[in-house]
Amino acid sequence: MSLPLPLSLAIAYLVGRRRQTIISIAGVAMGVGFFIAVSAMMQGFHQYFIDKIIHVAPHVVMKDEFRTARIQPVTMQHPNSVVMLSGVKPRDERRGIRGGERIAQEIAQIDGVSVSPILSGQVFLRYGGKDVAVNLLGIDPVKEAAASNIQQDMIGGALSNLNTNSTGIIIGAGLARNLGAQLGAKLTVVSPQGVTLIMKVEGITRTGITELDYGQAYALLEKSQILQKRDQRINLIKMRLADVNRATILASALEARYGWRTEGWQETNQNIFGLFRLQEIIMQTVVGAILIVAGFGIFNIITTVIHEKERDIAILKSIGLSRRDIEAIFVLQGVMVGIAGALLGWALGWGLMQLLESFPINMTDESFMEIEHMMLYRTPRHYIDSGVLAVLAASISAYLPARRAAQLRPVDIIRSAA
Amino acid sequence: MTTVLDLKHVSRVLTNEAVPVTLLHDINLTIDHGEFVAIVGPSGSGKSSLMYLLGLLDQPSAGDIILHGVNTTNAPESVLERLRLEKIGFVFQYHFLLPEFSALDNIMLPMRKLRALSHSQMRQRAEELLCYFGLKKAGHRLPGQLSGGERQRVAIARAMANDPLFLMADEPSGNLDTKNADLVFSLFERLAKEQNKTVITITHDPALAARAHRQINLVDGQLVTA
Numbered sequence: 119m120s121l122p123l124p125l126s127l128a129i130a131y132l133v134g135r136r137r138q139t140i141i142s143i144a145g146v147a148m149g150v151g152f153f154i155a156v157s158a159m160m161q162g163f164h165q166y167f168i169d170k171i172i173h174v175a176p177h178v179v180m181k182d183e184f185r186t187a188r189i190q191p192v193t194m195q196h197p198n199s200v201v202m203l204s205g206v207k208p209r210d211e212r213r214g215i216r217g218g219e220r221i222a223q224e225i226a227q228i229d230g231v232s233v234s235p236i237l238s239g240q241v242f243l244r245y246g247g248k249d250v251a252v253n254l255l256g257i258d259p260v261k262e263a264a265a266s267n268i269q270q271d272m273i274g275g276a277l278s279n280l281n282t283n284s285t286g287i288i289i290g291a292g293l294a295r296n297l298g299a300q301l302g303a304k305l306t307v308v309s310p311q312g313v314t315l316i317m318k319v320e321g322i323t324r325t326g327i328t329e330l331d332y333g334q335a336y337a338l339l340e341k342s343q344i345l346q347k348r349d350q351r352i353n354l355i356k357m358r359l360a361d362v363n364r365a366t367i368l369a370s371a372l373e374a375r376y377g378w379r380t381e382g383w384q385e386t387n388q389n390i391f392g393l394f395r396l397q398e399i400i401m402q403t404v405v406g407a408i409l410i411v412a413g414f415g416i417f418n419i420i421t422t423v424i425h426e427k428e429r430d431i432a433i434l435k436s437i438g439l440s441r442r443d444i445e446a447i448f449v450l451q452g453v454m455v456g457i458a459g460a461l462l463g464w465a466l467g468w469g470l471m472q473l474l475e476s477f478p479i480n481m482t483d484e485s486f487m488e489i490e491h492m493m494l495y496r497t498p499r500h501y502i503d504s505g506v507l508a509v510l511a512a513s514i515s516a517y518l519p520a521r522r523a524a525q526l527r528p529v530d531i532i533r534s535a536a
Numbered sequence: 537m538t539t540v541l542d543l544k545h546v547s548r549v550l551t552n553e554a555v556p557v558t559l560l561h562d563i564n565l566t567i568d569h570g571e572f573v574a575i576v577g578p579s580g581s582g583k584s585s586l587m588y589l590l591g592l593l594d595q596p597s598a599g600d601i602i603l604h605g606v607n608t609t610n611a612p613e614s615v616l617e618r619l620r621l622e623k624i625g626f627v628f629q630y631h632f633l634l635p636e637f638s639a640l641d642n643i644m645l646p647m648r649k650l651r652a653l654s655h656s657q658m659r660q661r662a663e664e665l666l667c668y669f670g671l672k673k674a675g676h677r678l679p680g681q682l683s684g685g686e687r688q689r690v691a692i693a694r695a696m697a698n699d700p701l702f703l704m705a706d707e708p709s710g711n712l713d714t715k716n717a718d719l720v721f722s723l724f725e726r727l728a729k730e731q732n733k734t735v736i737t738i739t740h741d742p743a744l745a746a747r748a749h750r751q752i753n754l755v756d757g758q759l760v761t762a
């Protein structure tokens with residue numbers, strides 16, 4: 119029925135300065151609300167992106183390149199001595215993964231790994247007077263189907279058509295639109311090696327990733343080898359894992375074994391993950407700044423209240439209230455503003471998210487990913503983190519002036535009041 | 537008669553000034569239980585300084601203050617807080633009522649800190665005190681809605697809330713008209729007589745001082761025997 123004395127004093131003081139209290143609470147609420155909404159938005163986007171990557175892109179790729187230049191044989195013979203070579207010319211090797219088909223077969227033996235050997239290369243697609251440069255992937259349809267989500271991404275035609283029509287080609291939806299080509303259209307495919315083939319559109323895919331939908335096509339591996347004039351060669355091995363978290367470990371194991379550069383999906387996308395990290399840092403800085411501003415507001419209101427209530431402090435101390443009681447009166451005000459601000463901020467954050475989700479955003483065309491509405495990552499963590507942060511910031515902001523109030527000597531105040 | 541307050545060679549010197557300022561010099565004084573004492577003296581003679589020492593709001597530079605058998609000099613802050621809470625009630629020239637709290641709530645403040653009574657008992661005691669001080673209808677009013685005399689009586693009621701041994705008042709009638717000043721001193725007389733309180737008050741009004749059992753005269757920080 120009766121509150122502890124410091125608490126009822128704290129409440130009385132806050133109620134006595136209603137306008138300032140409301141402004142302080144609003145400041146905290148703003149910080150908390152934006153923290154929640156922006157975190158959900160950012161993490162939602164990151165999660166969506168990762169899901170998309172895991173869905174669309176191979177989990178591990180082996181490429182026809184080496185991470186470091188090959189060591190000269192003479193250096194290998196004299197490992198601990200200085201070797202000077204002059205007139206070294208890089209060998210004009212035939213590009214591609216040597217023994218790629220065999221390597222692909224070996225990898226396919228590993229449990230939970232599906233493998234698709236590929237020869238990829240640039241070609242021009244020509245249709246109705248339009249010329250578009252694309253990356254043509256020469257695939258084995260059955261293996262590619264197992265090692266990717268191409269089946270689910272087909273929005274027209276069928277992947278299996280490549281088996282019945284060996285001059286079939288599958289193109290991205292954006293590419294189809296750019297060319298004005300539909301299923302059954304006959305495209306002229308020209309390679310930099312000067313080979314020309316007429317190929318019929320047997321399928322259209324749509325991944326949602328602009329780069330792929332506008333710049334990628336599939337054909338049989340043999341056709342790609344003919345176009346690139348690289349018989350029996352492959353230059354890319356795509357792998358799909360049952361457990362995506364094994365990607366990095368598997369990649370380094372394969373690279374150690376075969377020597378060819380092999381990347382897990384995290385490494386392939388490390389630029390973007392770096393960007394994500396940067397975004398997170400920027401957001402944390404902004405939220406930190408908002409909380410600091412809110413903290414200053416609280417510091418300010420508590421300092422003002424203390425100045426105004428010096429006489430109360432003096433009489434309360436002369437009555438017998440301890441330093442800690444006095445401290446508690448003002449810290450509790452900060453805590454209450456923090457809690458009220460956090461609760462209001464939770465509501466604000468939730469409301470902002472509802473609002474964001476209800477707005478359709480159309481980023482289907484030129485951006486690097488198809489997004490139709492805001493993807494929000496909702497988690498209690500954002501609420502807990504922001505709440506704890508707000509109450510902590512508010513308490514510290516109140517504690518600093520409260521400590522000074524507790525040290526005031528009643529005699530000094532009483533003397534100046536008389 | 538039992539001695540409830542005993543000062544031995546008490547002095548108070550301000551040392552944090554450029555030149556040390558002696559506020560009080562070698563004060564020896566005993567006050568008995570139930571005594572009504574008036575401290576008189578010219579302005580600036582150190583009356584308030586002495587009262588702050590008696591009320592444990594300040595510490596002497598030398599000497600001992602024994603309050604109800606406890607030597608308070610250099611006692612820990614927690615002991616002083618406890619003595620102030622239980623044994624001493626203060627009244628100043630300014631009422632120092634908390635403006636957000638009703639008269640009743642102001643009177644309950646010391647009881648709520650002491651926590652010796654239940655909430656309803658605190659309330660009942662506060663109402664009784666209001667009655668005793670002739671403020672029966674003022675309980676729910678805020679200090680701003682009371683007259684100067686009423687405010688000072690609420691302040692006295694608050695000082696008596698925990699039924700202390702001492703009532704210490706520093707020029708309690710300084711801001712009051714003659715009628716109200718008279719009323720305050722009548723209350724002091726009653727408290728000493730009816731409730732056996734030890735009342736120590738500062739005043740510069742000789743007529744009021746004359747109503748006390750004893751006058752203590754202070755000049756330039758030293759006691760002067762009348």
Ligand SMILES: Nc1ncnc2c1ncn2[C@@H]1O[C@H](COP(=O)(O)OP(=O)(O)O)[C@@H](O)[C@H]1O
Nearest residue numbers: 550557559577578579580581582583584585586
């Ligand atoms: N903190 C202080 N600094 C300097 N001088 C002080 C201080 N406190 C009191 N004094 C001086 O000490 C003297 C005694 O003050 P006080 O005890 O208030 O006298 P009284 O109550 O009798 O008028 C006065 O001259 C006053 O100016």
Ligand SMILES: [Mg+2]
Nearest residue numbers: 583584585706
């Ligand atoms: Mg004085």
